[in-house]
Amino acid sequence: MKVLIRGAGVAGLTLAHELATRGAEVTVVEKRRQIAGNASWHAGGMLAPWCERESAEEAVLSLGRDAADWWNAALPGHIMRNGTLVVAPARDAAELDRFGRRTSAFRQIDAEAVTELEPDLEGRFGRALFFAREAHLDPRKVLLGLKEKLVQMGVRFEFGFGAVQAPGSPGIEVDCTGMADTRPGLRGVRGEMLILRTTEVSLARPVRLLHPRIPVYVIPRSGNLFMVGATMIENDATRPITTRSVMELLNAAYALHPAFGEAELVETGVGVRPAFADNLPRVERDGNTIRINGLYRHGFLLAPAIARQAAGLILGHETKKELADETHR
Numbered sequence: 083m084k085v086l087i088r089g090a091g092v093a094g095l096t097l098a099h100e101l102a103t104r105g106a107e108v109t110v111v112e113k114r115r116q117i118a119g120n121a122s123w124h125a126g127g128m129l130a131p132w133c134e135r136e137s138a139e140e141a142v143l144s145l146g147r148d149a150a151d152w153w154n155a156a157l158p159g160h161i162m163r164n165g166t167l168v169v170a171p172a173r174d175a176a177e178l179d180r181f182g183r184r185t186s187a188f189r190q191i192d193a194e195a196v197t198e199l200e201p202d203l204e205g206r207f208g209r210a211l212f213f214a215r216e217a218h219l220d221p222r223k224v225l226l227g228l229k230e231k232l233v234q235m236g237v238r239f240e241f242g243f244g245a246v247q248a249p250g251s252p253g254i255e256v257d258c259t260g261m262a263d264t265r266p267g268l269r270g271v272r273g274e275m276l277i278l279r280t281t282e283v284s285l286a287r288p289v290r291l292l293h294p295r296i297p298v299y300v301i302p303r304s305g306n307l308f309m310v311g312a313t314m315i316e317n318d319a320t321r322p323i324t325t326r327s328v329m330e331l332l333n334a335a336y337a338l339h340p341a342f343g344e345a346e347l348v349e350t351g352v353g354v355r356p357a358f359a360d361n362l363p364r365v366e367r368d369g370n371t372i373r374i375n376g377l378y379r380h381g382f383l384l385a386p387a388i389a390r391q392a393a394g395l396i397l398g399h400e401t402k403k404e405l406a407d408e409t410h411r
């Protein structure tokens with residue numbers, strides 16, 4: 083079967099992988115000149131379904147709990163399974179209890195155990211929550227790695243405005259265009275982020291710093307880089323990050339470890355998360371057109387399950403009703 087996928091974000095690429103693995107003839111058309119700059123590019127890369135349950139529906143946990151296995155099978159060596167550490171400054175310690183009441187699959191740990199997990203945080207936090215089953219990845223490496231693998235599997239890529247203008251194919255078309263999808267009901271949630279570089283701090287896993295107003299996370303990447311994210315602003319503006327957001331994100335990084343005060347600020351960025359009112363993704367079919375969207379703040383976490391569902395729908399193994407049931411389970 084021939085399938086044309088529009089959009090090379092995490093939704094489009096994971097679907098291309100599912101379909102190519104199952105023998106479909108896949109072409110991916112991407113409006114940008116390369117894979118970069120979209121919402122997926124700016125993501126943190128946390129595969130954290132238990133932490134996300136703090137504010138997300140049960141479906142995010144049920145659809146996302148096997149995501150790390152999917153990524154590890156698709157791109158071995160890219161997934162770090164070191165868990166997530168959740169901490170709070172002493173004055174916001176009540177936030178830790180509130181977070182714990184809303185989540186599961188964690189251990190309450192003391193200062194000594196925090197030091198065992200993250201030696202550089204020694205003496206900084208009296209207690210923490212440790213979500214051992216969670217994982218993370220570097221979105222940029224994963225997107226580029228997946229594209230390379232797909233090329234080797236025979237998937238065709240076409241980039242740039244000209245490619246987008248080309249007429250569609252006679253087979254199935256899948257719209258994975260994120261915020262470019264003009265459907266009513268889809269909204270943007272702006273996410274601002276920073277990348278810092280320092281050799282003075284070392285972390286093995288994402289650390290979430292709770293705060294009543296702006297919870298922030300710091301995610302280690304190779305090359306002494308740390309992604310600090312992310313704001314959640316209810317609009318779809320792609321203009322550069324505001325000074326207020328830079329200050330708030332930097333303050334949080336500094337509160338996690340003062341050595342971040344001496345770090346180099348190597349990048350600021352903005353991505354817009356596509357979301358529906360219930361903040362859950364949708365796979366919808368209208369004749370030969372399928373639409374996948376609404377991955378919100380869970381693109382890397384939920385795209386594998388959503389791609390599996392969509393591939394089943396496209397290749398005829400699942401009905402629309404089964405899909406809807408699974409999405410809302």
Ligand SMILES: Cc1cc2nc3c(=O)[nH]c(=O)nc-3n(C[C@H](O)[C@H](O)[C@H](O)COP(=O)(O)OP(=O)(O)OC[C@H]3O[C@@H](n4cnc5c(N)ncnc54)[C@H](O)[C@@H]3O)c2cc1C
Pocket residue numbers: 088089090091092093094111112113114120121122123124125126127128129246258259260261262272273274275311312313352353354355356375376377378379380381382383384
């Ligand atoms: C700051 C931030 C942090 C995040 N952290 C995490 C995290 O830790 N874990 C997690 O799971 N998720 C995270 N997310 C969420 C995740 O990034 C999104 O859910 C995901 O990127 C959405 O993917 P997408 O493929 O739908 O959209 P996109 O990544 O935006 O991809 C859509 C693509 O379609 C292309 N396009 C548009 N129009 C056309 C057209 N007409 N033809 C062809 N191509 C077109 C665009 O150029 C783009 O490349 C984060 C998001 C942000 C912004």
